[in-house]
Each structure stands twice: as C-alpha cells, then as structure tokens.
Amino acid sequence: MSEEKRRSSRICFDMPAELTLADISYHVNQIVNLSVGGCLLEIKENLPVGAGCEIKILIDGTLQGLRVDAVGEIVRSDAETVGIKFTRIDPKSLFHLQNIVRFSLPILKFNPESRSRPL
Numbered sequence: 845m846s847e848e849k850r851r852s853s854r855i856c857f858d859m860p861a862e863l864t865l866a867d868i869s870y871h872v873n874q875i876v877n878l879s880v881g882g883c884l885l886e887i888k889e890n891l892p893v894g895a896g897c898e899i900k901i902l903i904d905g906t907l908q909g910l911r912v913d914a915v916g917e918i919v920r921s922d923a924e925t926v927g928i929k930f931t932r933i934d935p936k937s938l939f940h941l942q943n944i945v946r947f948s949l950p951i952l953k954f955n956p957e958s959r960s961r962p963l
Contacts, residue, residue: 865897882929912937
C-alpha cells in the first residue's frame with residue numbers, strides 16, 4: 845500500500861494560467877490540479893526538471909482582474925504534463941491562492957469516530 849506524501853490538498857481549477865520559462869510562455873486553459881504548494885499543468889512538452897519558472901494564474905470573472913503570481917521550479921515533466929513547486933509567492937497572491945483552495949474543497953462530513961482520543 846502506497847503512502848500519501850502530499851502535504852497540501854489539491855483541486856481541479858478551471859481557469860487559465862501562463863507558465864514562463866527562459867523567455868518562452870506556455871498558455872493553458874485549465875489547471876489540472878492546484879494546491880498552495882504548486883500545480884500541475886497540461887503542457888505537451890518535456891521541460892527541464894529543476895528549471896526556474898514564473899506562473900500566472902488568472903482568476904477569471906473578477907472586476908479587478910485578480911491573479912496569482914508565483915515563482916516556481918519544475919519538479920516533474922513528461923510528454924503530457926508539467927509539475928511545478930511554488931518557491932516564492934507574494935502575500936497578496938498567497939491570500940488569493942489559499943482562498944481558492946479552501947473554498948473549492950468538498951465539505952467534509954463530521955465523523956465522531958475520527959476524533960482523536962486521549963491516551
């Protein structure tokens with residue numbers, strides 16, 4: 845049985861994003877999954893793992909034209925997708941990102957059996 849190593853919850857996010865790497869921009873219409881720690885984008889190119897990048901997540905439908913700007917590192921790349929770990933994000937973008945993830949997670953039902961019991 846494999847053990848889950850992820851620290852952040854992930855959501856599907858149906859908004860566009862732009863990844864910039866070495867002065868080349870890649871545009872996607874939808875983020876495969878998104879968390880506070882990074883994202884997975886459908887980019888059909890092998891990009892160099894370990895390379896630094898910038899990402900803009902456009903929060904569509906807002907009057908202010910809100911977006912999340914982050915600096916990241918490519919941690920996984922294959923012929924279909926690119927995984928990015930966020931390495932730097934400004935406080936305003938982090939606030940927006942946390943709210944996106946928080947309010948997109950399914951509501952969990954209370955389960956009294958899952959409460960921790962005193963030792």
